[in-house]
Amino acid sequence: MAQTITVTIIGLGRLGASVGLALQRYNQKGNTPHVFEILGVEDRPAVMAEAEKRGAVGKSARNLYNAVQNRDIIVLALPYADVRRTYQAIGDGIRAGGVVMDLSPLAMPSVQWAKEYLSKDAHMISMTPVVNPAYLYDGLDDTEHAAADLFDKGSMMLMPSPACIPEAIELASDFSTLLGATVRFMDPMEHDALIGATLGLPTLLGVLSFYTLSHNAGWSDLQRVTNPPFGRLTHALFDTHPDDLRDLWLNSRHSLVNQLDLLIEQLTNVRQVLAEEDRSALEAVLTDAADQYSAWINKRHNNKWDDDPRTPRTPSTTESLMSGLMGGALTKRLRGGDKNES
Structure with missing residues (x-):
């Protein structure tokens, strides 16, 4: 029987709803060792309705504190001005071993807020999606344009703080790969x-x-x-x-x-x-920009970069990465023991 992994997604704009759709895509494969139970939190009624219509979440909630209790993974995909107050609201509600995956655009403020508001037994890792190049030019950032393949052929930059435990980093890495992204690591300040x-x-x-x-x-x-x-x-x-x-x-x-x-x-x-x-000077600027642009866009579409020190991590199969996602020692470390023991 497939093991259930509970996920709460807070913020159901394009990014959060796309995480939900990617997880639902995995659930629909069938015969997988895990199944994701997805709860969505969104305080904008129209956005919530669109996310539910798209099938991005299985259930919805309005109360932040209740929505994070006893959940394995909490994904933050919020409007940026709401991030700090959300850490304040959920800090005491996250169970020991719960992992917050913060998709906010900046890492360092979130690292500080997590340190300030989360319990010492909860874990946070900052993550920035570099999305599928198919969506590079659309400029659309609403729930209606969420997509299960938003992260395919892209990267997920992971910015663990020095205090982040290896098991939480491994979990975030496996989770990112399941979404379709190639994992790369980066210093938060950089x-x-x-x-x-x-x-x-x-x-x-x-x-x-x-x-x-x-x-x-x-x-x-x-x-x-x-x-x-x-x-x-x-x-x-x-x-x-x-x-x-x-x-x-x-x-x-x-x-x-x-x-x-x-x-x-x-x-x-x-x-x-x-x-x-000065026609010659203008042509020189345009030619140089066009050449540089061509080199960049080819690398971006192929997701391959020269001399990239951030070695991508790509497990051979979804099943192999999921076998380590919430199993064995990792589960016990993050959950603080057997989940059935209470």
């Missing part, structure tokens, strides 16, 4: 610096581009000729709450300020090139 560049900077540019144009004297005409390039640039204002953007930018401010300095320098240079109508 990770957050990179996220400031690849998430903080693009969202900041999109918001400021909209802010600048919307305060332009010609906005009444400008807004009439907006097409997909403008929508893709500014979509963060459509699917991300301002509070979430505020907290993301402030918590990654050191990296973001450095990236802004570099960008301002390049913008100043290009402004001069355009003002002087």
Whole structure:
């Protein structure tokens, strides 16, 4: 008989709902040694309804504290401004051996919040999905566009804190592989610096581009000729709450300020090139950018990187990785003994 693994997903936007759909995909294979019982928590009624409609969760709940009690795995996939208060709400409710997998965009703040609010017998590991390249350009971040294959052909960056026990890291690694991702490890501080560049900077540019144009004297005409390039640039204002953007930018401010300095320098240079109508200089910039882009996109689509020190971990079969997921010594260590003993 298949062993039941209980999972609570807190936050059912695209990311959280996709985790649920990927687990349901595993459940539907049949003849697997494990089955996931998925409970979803979401305080936005429309989002919860869409997640249930998509089949991302088996059951739903509204009370955070009750939703994490006696659960094996708790996945946090929340709007960023809600993460800290969620740690406060669930900290005392997680059983000894429970593992929190935090998919928040930044690792270091979550490491600190987990240290502050979780009991010493609960475990947390920060995880950042680098999603399936098929979805790289869609710019859609809502439950309606959740997908079971969102993590396929992508990576899961794991950022364990020094206090994280090896068994919890192994669990997060196996869980990530089951979702379809290749596992790679990264230092939390290094990770957050990179996220400031690849998430903080693009969202900041999109918001400021909209802010600048919307305060332009010609906005009444400008807004009439907006097409997909403008929508893709500014979509963060459509699917991300301002509070979430505020907290993301402030918590990654050191990296973001450095990236802004570099960008301002390049913008100043290009402004001069355009003002002087320097065709050769402009072509040189575009050619270099196009060459670099081509090299990057090929690596991104193949999920293969030159001189990558973060050796990916890819078990040979789902069954082999699941045999270690919640079995034997790992189960006893995380659960603090036999689950049937009470």
